[in-house]
Amino acid sequence: MKIEWMNKCLAMVLGSLLLLGFSGATWAQKTQALDKVVVAGWSKPITEITNLLVEEEKGFFKAHQIELGFLPGAGGGDALRNLLSGQADVAFTDPGSFFTALDKGEKLRSIYDIYPQNVFNVVSLKSQNILKPADLRGKRIGVYSLSSGTRQNLQVLLHQAGLTEADVTVVVTGLLNFAPLMQGQVDATAATDTGLLIGRQRGLGGVNVMEIKNHLNISSDFFVVREDTYQQKKEVLKRFLKAYQDSAKWMIGSPEEAAKLAVKYAIDGQNPSMNLDIIRLRNESSVSATTAQRGLGAFDMVSLQKGAKAYQSFGVIQRDILVKDVVSQDLLPPHTPAKR
Incomplete structure (x- = not known):
């Protein structure tokens, strides 16, 4: 009986070790995968x-x-x-x-x-009286960067008025670009809907918003x-x-x-x-x-x-x-x- 009991215990231990080994291998395989x-x-x-x-x-x-x-x-x-x-x-x-x-x-x-x-827009303070794309002529306009969607969508809006970037001054302002707008460093800024939301939360005040989706909704x-x-x-x-x-x-x-x-x-x-x-x-x-x-x-x-x-x-x-x-x-x- 004692030998039989020891054999059962040994079998249980070996089984546990095999199971642990298999689980470890499975875990390792998943990690490697x-x-x-x-x-x-x-x-x-x-x-x-x-x-x-x-x-x-x-x-x-x-x-x-x-x-x-x-x-x-x-x-x-x-x-x-x-x-x-x-x-x-x-x-x-x-x-x-x-x-x-x-x-x-x-x-x-x-x-x-x-x-x-299309979540892009161009935003200006009401005091600038920029109501339509043609009003951007001669203005300083902020973009996140020269390689951003804000710049690309600004070009879309300018085209609606027969304008190009040569008709405005593009200013790189960084991601949180409503501070330059509020401080008067730019006359308008190209942004996104979430950017505008953050700007408003931080005291942007009254603004005019031109949404690009009204001109090109892709x-x-x-x-x-x-x-x-x-x-x-x-x-x-x-x-x-x-x-x-x-x-x-x-x-x-x-x-x-x-x-x-x-x-x-x-x-x-x-x-x-x-x-x-x-x-x-x-x-x-x-x-x-x-x-x-x-x-x-x-x-x-x-x-x-x-x-x-x-x-x-x-x-x-x-x-x-x-x-x-x-x-x-x-x-x-x-x-x-x-x-x-």
């Missing part, structure tokens, strides 16, 4: 991209075997430069910067429509990759996009939680109430009639082609760009329409 994907941002880690900043806490990307990295930038053009230099795998950039890079011969592909709504930002990355790493990119979509759905569904976490992770997230307002604005820009039918990240190809033609007519780009050749939706997660 993480694929590093670095996103080149157009901005610093700010509240409106909270869903990208909370990975340590929420683990959206790790759940899909992705190790997420974030490289800050100063505009969509900066994000593309970091992508093309090999410092990043995916660029968070705007259509104007994307079209401009393609126009210069870069081999790129857009794979996810982050914000299908997407504000895409995920863009190098063509070779698109061809060679489709499986990794599919997992990355699924993880990002999960994070976007979380922020849409849990804006209050996101606003609280932004206090911890966003450099401008000190005010939870303001965070919530910013997050709600960005959530609104993440959805459209197209995404309602085909899921977050889906492109409106007709609208995007009109945008490419418009940028060509503005003189921002010189050659024809066929979006069907540079925009792909085959990596997007499958979409199941909601039942009515």
